[in-house]
Amino acid sequence: MTRRVDGPSHRGALASGAAYLAASLLPAALLAAPLWSASLLSASLLAAPTTACAQPRPAPSPRKLPAGADITARTLPNGLRVIVWPDHDIPNIALYTWHKVGSRNEHNGITGLSHFFEHMMFLGSKNYPSGEFDRTMEANGGANNAYTTQDVTVYSDWFAKSALELVARMEADRMCCLTFDSTKVRSEREVVTSERRTSVDNNGREFLDESVLATVFEAHPYQIPTIGWPSDIERWTMTDLKDYFRTYYAPNNAVLVVVGDVTPAEVDALAERYFGPIPAQPAPPAVRTIEPPQLGERRVVVRRPAPVPLLEVAFHAGPANGPDAEAEELLDTILTSGESSRLYRRMVDGDRVAVDVDSWLQRGFDPGVYAFYVTVTPERGAAAAESSLVDELGRVARDGVTEAELRKAKTIQLAGYWQSLETIDGKASALGSYETLRGDYRMLFSAPARYEKVTRRMVQEAARRIFTERNRTVGVLLPEVQTSASSKKAKP
Numbered sequence: 001m002t003r004r005v006d007g008p009s010h011r012g013a014l015a016s017g018a019a020y021l022a023a024s025l026l027p028a029a030l031l032a033a034p035l036w037s038a039s040l041l042s043a044s045l046l047a048a049p050t051t052a053c054a055q056p057r058p059a060p061s062p063r064k065l066p067a068g069a070d071i072t073a074r075t076l077p078n079g080l081r082v083i084v085w086p087d088h089d090i091p092n093i094a095l096y097t098w099h100k101v102g103s104r105n106e107h108n109g110i111t112g113l114s115h116f117f118e119h120m121m122f123l124g125s126k127n128y129p130s131g132e133f134d135r136t137m138e139a140n141g142g143a144n145n146a147y148t149t150q151d152v153t154v155y156s157d158w159f160a161k162s163a164l165e166l167v168a169r170m171e172a173d174r175m176c177c178l179t180f181d182s183t184k185v186r187s188e189r190e191v192v193t194s195e196r197r198t199s200v201d202n203n204g205r206e207f208l209d210e211s212v213l214a215t216v217f218e219a220h221p222y223q224i225p226t227i228g229w230p231s232d233i234e235r236w237t238m239t240d241l242k243d244y245f246r247t248y249y250a251p252n253n254a255v256l257v258v259v260g261d262v263t264p265a266e267v268d269a270l271a272e273r274y275f276g277p278i279p280a281q282p283a284p285p286a287v288r289t290i291e292p293p294q295l296g297e298r299r300v301v302v303r304r305p306a307p308v309p310l311l312e313v314a315f316h317a318g319p320a321n322g323p324d325a326e327a328e329e330l331l332d333t334i335l336t337s338g339e340s341s342r343l344y345r346r347m348v349d350g351d352r353v354a355v356d357v358d359s360w361l362q363r364g365f366d367p368g369v370y371a372f373y374v375t376v377t378p379e380r381g382a383a384a385a386e387s388s389l390v391d392e393l394g395r396v397a398r399d400g401v402t403e404a405e406l407r408k409a410k411t412i413q414l415a416g417y418w419q420s421l422e423t424i425d426g427k428a429s430a431l432g433s434y435e436t437l438r439g440d441y442r443m444l445f446s447a448p449a450r451y452e453k454v455t456r457r458m459v460q461e462a463a464r465r466i467f468t469e470r471n472r473t474v475g476v477l478l479p480e481v482q483t484s485a486s487s488k489k490a491k492p
């Protein structure tokens, strides 16, 4: 069955919390996990703090690195980047289309547009009316999905080899000639409004996260919630939509990744035939804003009905291609991966101030955020949890990590790396991530060596740089008993 898990989008707040897994994992997992991984999904999620995986997987046996020799990459005259990785193990194909657009490219008035296009792309194009994409895919034994983040919007298709030309034609049709039908736009606006209500407004954690991130970033568009502010969702105009599509869904702003039972020659021929005629557009405007340094702690308090208090503590951290990216990722693994992680042992087992703790280390084009999400033990309160968390982060910055912790973190990362490359889906996701967010898919193949090079000192330096009082934003959600008077007030 073709089933599209609509990716919200939204922040990595949903990232590793097992309680939220069912809803919408794909994007969150992608955000929380290292760059190679979408289908590392299960790996990184099982290693998430709330689930049991305290023991790292056995160390991966040395394997020959896929040197990438049989991968081809070319850029069509219209700017579309096409990357092909033949893998003939099974007669299937994974095709990923990465558009370099997310809420980072939005501004006041059009927030949420990137995510809205994730919906629009299934509402019909010139030769495939609304719903036809899914129906055709399903009739051919395929499946598809899509998600939106702050930085990218990604469409993925999995199908039998026999459907390659059909899928190329359908994907090109919607990149070229999306339908803008005002009735459909109106009804989909309501769908997104309802999605926002469910996933943010009625979700304490997401609601708090939205407030925290709007505080962490005062200037940079990472402050924008990917699903959009409610008033903008209601007011986008048709001109906004058409302009946005023309600019950001142009072939020169996209990367097509095809992995599976194909040859580069056949993919190149299809790409030229179907995508080649789509005209290039002027390059999208660069995101110029650089977030100014934070000069002191910021605090956000949200009072609303909720079963338990929630705490979020967020810091500015580096971008996906920063020089400390691997050290930051290993630091994160040490702190929150599994029940034997630093923070789980300290806050859940030791101080008993938290029921659960997890994190999101954003990996985007620009310096992002590193946030910790704590479900507070109600009888201990948010202040005790905050004090325990801040103390443990300070301890890592002050004393560093042990060799055993670092070794274990590297083992977890490498196990996930190899696992992600076992499937055509994982390969397509990984290639697209590196090509898009790091600018070169080949960096995928040097990732193990980069992790191996990280030393205890590098991890400690990352912690020392990030976990400072002046770089910290603390958000607290305090449960409020909903009286009949306040509930009337809340629903005018």
Ligand SMILES: [Zn+2]
Residues within 6 Å of the ligand: 006, 007, 008, 115, 118, 119, 192, 195
């Ligand atoms: Zn959606």
